[in-house]
Amino acid sequence: xxxxxxxxxxxxxxxxxxxxxxxxxxxxxxxxxxxxxxxxxxxxxxxxxxxxxxxxxxxxxxxxxxxxxxxxxxxxxxxxxxxxxxxxxxxxxxxxxxxxxxxxxxxxxxxxxxxxxxxxxxxxxxxxxxxxxxxxxxxxxxxxxxxxxxxxxxxxxxxxxxxxxxxxxxxxxxxxxxxxxxxxxxxxxxxxxxxxxxxxxxxxxxxxxxxxxxxxxxxxxxxxxxxxxxxxxxxxxxxxxxxxxxxxxxxxxxxxxxxxxxxxxxxxxxxxxxxxxxxxxxxxxxxxxxxxxxxxxxxxxxxxxxxxxxxxxxxxxxxxxxxxxxxxxxxxxxxxxxxxxxxxxxxxxxxxxxxxxxxxxxxxxxxxxxxxxxxxxxxxxxxxxxxxxxxxxxxxxxxxxxxxxxxxxxxxxxxxxxxxxxxxxxxxxxxxxxxxxxxxxxxxxxxxxxxxxxxxxxxxxxxxxxxxxxxxx
Numbered sequence: 001x002x003x004x005x006x007x008x009x010x011x012x013x014x015x016x017x018x019x020x021x022x023x024x025x026x027x028x029x030x031x032x033x034x035x036x037x038x039x040x041x042x043x044x045x046x047x048x049x050x051x052x053x054x055x056x057x058x059x060x061x062x063x064x065x066x067x068x069x070x071x072x073x074x075x076x077x078x079x080x081x082x083x084x085x086x087x088x089x090x091x092x093x094x095x096x097x098x099x100x101x102x103x104x105x106x107x108x109x110x111x112x113x114x115x116x117x118x119x120x121x122x123x124x125x126x127x128x129x130x131x132x133x134x135x136x137x138x139x140x141x142x143x144x145x146x147x148x149x150x151x152x153x154x155x156x157x158x159x160x161x162x163x164x165x166x167x168x169x170x171x172x173x174x175x176x177x178x179x180x181x182x183x184x185x186x187x188x189x190x191x192x193x194x195x196x197x198x199x200x201x202x203x204x205x206x207x208x209x210x211x212x213x214x215x216x217x218x219x220x221x222x223x224x225x226x227x228x229x230x231x232x233x234x235x236x237x238x239x240x241x242x243x244x245x246x247x248x249x250x251x252x253x254x255x256x257x258x259x260x261x262x263x264x265x266x267x268x269x270x271x272x273x274x275x276x277x278x279x280x281x282x283x284x285x286x287x288x289x290x291x292x293x294x295x296x297x298x299x300x301x302x303x304x305x306x307x308x309x310x311x312x313x314x315x316x317x318x319x320x321x322x323x324x325x326x327x328x329x330x331x332x333x334x335x336x337x338x339x340x341x342x343x344x345x346x347x348x349x350x351x352x353x354x355x356x357x358x359x360x361x362x363x364x365x366x367x368x369x370x371x372x373x374x375x376x377x378x379x380x381x382x383x384x385x386x387x388x389x390x391x392x393x394x395x396x397x398x399x400x401x402x403x404x405x406x407x408x409x410x411x412x413x414x415x416x417x418x419x420x421x422x423x424x425x426x427x428x429x430x431x432x433x434x435x436x437x438x439x440x441x442x443x444x445x446x447x448x449x450x451x452x453x454x455x456x457x458x459x460x461x462x463x464x465x466x467x468x469x470x471x472x473x
Contacts, residue, residue, distance in 0.1 A: 058267035135324030154304035164294035186450025197439030201229035289464035315349035385462035403448035
């Protein structure tokens with residue numbers, strides 16, 4: 001009889017293992033990135049990735065510190081990390097016994113007539129009874145097949161993903177602050193160039209006025225010079241709208257009021273040189289970029305969730321027990337006869353669920369496939385960002401050098417035209433046209449240098465910021 005029970009139990013457990021098929025095997029090879037970047041320029045081995053940021057700008061230092069301390073977006077990401085950490089603590093606790101305590105006082109009153117009127121002699125029914133109880137209980141899942149361990153791995157992977165998301169938010173925040181400060185400094189340089197243009201045009205207008213009053217030049221020269229000055233002032237006024245947009249953006253990023261942001265932007269700007277680009281880093285370091293690391297952690301979480309779901313095909317064992325005191329008089333609660341206890345072991349397994357568990361396994365497998373596709377997408381998005389940033393740095397540098405050379409040549413041409421005009425070899429309109437060309441080139445050179453600096457911030461962000469630099473060491 002006992003043997004038949006054992007064989008029957010084994011058969012039930014074997015049938016339980018067939019309630020759903022095994023978890024599908026899904027290959028997740030790391031993305032095959034190229035060895036080097038196509039557009040990476042010949043960089044300087046002595047240059048550092050951190051130097052691509054305007055770290056010598058006091059406004060950037062102040063605003064980035066304010067943003068990292070008070071940004072709502074960063075605070076939300078930090079809260080997500082705390083939430084994931086709580087999930088890890090919960091799954092870890094599930095692997096340990098659960099111990100509880102309880103105490104109760106129960107009063108009951110019954111009708112003796114419900115037991116009949118003819119009771120045997122010497123037997124009486126107590127119509128009112130009070131029970132006093134105190135219990136200590138314990139329950140534990142030994143996790144023989146590893147379902148709880150798989151859930152713990154999934155929770156840890158989700159914590160890694162939340163931490164990487166927070167680092168990605170921090171990276172994007174610092175990059176946005178750096179780009180905004182560079183744009184602000186570029187506006188200042190453009191404003192200085194336009195102010196110099198207007199001043200030079202005013203000087204020409206005054207000279208033309210003197211010549212007009214002396215009767216040696218027509219009034220047309222003065223009008224042309226005054227029009228050039230008005231054009232420079234018009235462009236100068238148009239820069240205010242760009243300043244207002246940048247100021248509003250930095251208010252959002254730093255969670256500071258406009259007056260505080262403006263006070264920070266009034267700090268010293270530091271040198272305006274364009275930093276050298278570091279030597280090309282191995283493209284495999286892109287896999288350490290925070291957004292790629294977050295996608296990889298979510299893939300690990302999906303893999304662990306699939307394992308936990310598949311382990312539900314196997315029986316779940318449970319151990320439970322209780323020990324306590326039960327007495328019908330408070331003075332008898334601690335008597336030896338009041339000691340009660342229980343010990344139980346249980347096993348539960350799915351037999352016929354008509355495809356429910358198999359559907360859950362298929363759903364978890366699809367989630368893992370989606371997580372793997374997202375991981376590959378993040379890796380190639382990082383590769384595309386890096387290639388774009390390297391190309392932008394190269395083109396912006398060429399543009400900045402050409403614009404600076406153009407400004408120098410046109411300024412020299414304007415000086416030569418003024419010299420020739422004083423010598424009587426050129427007319428006033430030639431001088432005016434040369435000055436207008438030189439003045440316009442100064443603003444273009446300032447804007448081109450700003451784009452070169454901004455491209456370096458994009459490269460810093462595309463390569464993962466300090467994370468890539470640390471990985472290269």
